Amino acid sequence: MIGRRGGSRRREGASQSRTDYRDQYNAWLRHHRLSAADSLFRVLDNPFSSVLTWLVIGIALALPVGLNVGLDNVSRLGASWDSPAQISLFLQEDISSEQSRELAAELDARGDVAVAHFVSRDEALEEFSALSGFADVLASLDENPLPNLILVSPADSAAETAATRLRENLQSHPGVAQAVLDMAWLQRLNSLMELSRRLVLAVGALLVLGVVLILGNTIRLAIESRREEIVIVKLVGGSNAFVRRPFLYTGLWYGVGGGLFAALLVAIALWFLGEPVGELARLYQSTWQLNGLGIMGGLNLLVLGGLLGLTGAWLAVSRHLAVIEPR
């Protein structure tokens, strides 16, 4: 008798706990929907202060993102320049101009060489005396001190390693006295780009931290202004997670809105710069154009904003919510 009653209660308990879990899941989902909507309405109910918050976050995010877009454009510009790296082949004394010309033609035909241009020692002397202003001094010399020269542009012009390998290859050529890879400016550009990227990264990290703190503070104020409500909800049995949820969503909405504003600001800045940049490119006979964020970049910015919003809200909520207890 007792055993049977115990058994039936167990069965009852099992089926009840199954529906309990489903109910709990549904309730959880329902409250998420409710919190998300309620928080969104609260944000939209105060358009002025919400837009201000969005703008602050938008500007803070747009700055590093805009700089990064600018850097991407510059590095694209660097890559699109012709022959950024050039190898100067100084030929042996005993190689005649005729042989040099043949060598240049031979190099020109190679796959890893874009152009090989022969500069004879006489041409070089002429050019040097014209440009240097030492014409008199040079004229007084008995013989031309300059060697024959071949200027070689590597096919894969932007890649440092390819150019270096080509230089080594050419150095071992019998007619070549010395092969000099003129990469100084490319290296300078690359290290400048690297420096700029790191600066943008550092500035970006600081501004991201700023965004998290701003959002944390905004959520802290929201928590303060709803202190009584939190007490009441806790009194009638609301858990910490229940109380926390609307504030996390508030952070999310502020963050996503901030990301949207940042994307808009970057787009506006690019549009504003687009025309003069196009004009400049035309003057250099180039069809180069500014590249924007793109759809994916914009979406990434929204996701980033949302994550920062959640982080800020989480910081504020974990610091301030537990302290508010019914007294």
Add this chain to the structure above:
Amino acid sequence: MISFERVSKRYAEGHDALREISVTIDRDELVFLTGHSGAGKSTLLRLIMLMDRPTRGQVVVDGQDLGAVGSRGIPRHRRHIGVVFQNHQLLFDRPVFDNVALPLIIAGYDHREVGRRVRAALDKVGLLQRERAMPVTLSGGEQQRVGIARAVVGKPKILLADEPTGNLDPALSAEIMQLFEEFNQVGVTVLIASHDLVLISRLHHRIITLREGRLVTGSAP
């Protein structure tokens, strides 16, 4: 349903709010708790709601030793108890309906069930026509009824009330007490803290009297 076993509560500043209280309230009982202010009425209610922990002794509510309820279990414990506060504790930026619905939203009922139960509770306290009203537009008595509707909407087994008639005139107070008696008749254990001796002595229920934290009368039914 509720039992206190040699419960003492000393606050951090050294004040003894309750001293060696032992009292049992049975299922389906309606009990008044009285005494001067500072006698320990509120402290006793706070211990039942787990707003405070006793310094010594054991509190058992509905078979559950509250000493074994961790801080994570407090919300769940509170959901099983309906509470009416002297200062109502309403959300003043939400209409009456939302206020009464709050425990159901917390418990996770779907909106159809919420609507049904909230209207039943409002009907019970005679405020069905005011569900869209904001609390500030209601009188003190009406606000207290909203508080009562919120306390009973989740069909709790236990209903606590802290000075529910504190700011009301005698006629309204009597009406409120009658509401509590009606809930008690349908099987809810009710504990009402009140210093309105004239009113509660008329109602023929057990009266627990506290004085300076000690139990004076009413320890057993």
